[in-house]
Amino acid sequence: MTNPKESSPPEPRRLACARCGTEFGCDLSGNCWCAEETAKLPMPVEGEDCLCRECLRKAAAEASAAAR
Secondary structure, three states: OOOOOOOOOOOOEEEEOOOOOOEEEEOOOOOOHHHHOOOOOOOOOOOOOOOOHHHHHHHHHHHHHHHO
16 A cells, blocks of 8 residues: 555656747756756746757857857
């Protein structure tokens, strides 16, 4: 018999990149791939959700170039 207080970790949520539509998973437990990225950006545009790895890196490069 299983303990009802024990629960399995949540399944990663499936997302589509707000910019290119590529599908990817986001692990809400904090083990998401984006935690490994060196680029940390706020949400790029109001209403956008997460970006895929490629679009996040591209947005970070654009933000870095604009800051120079």
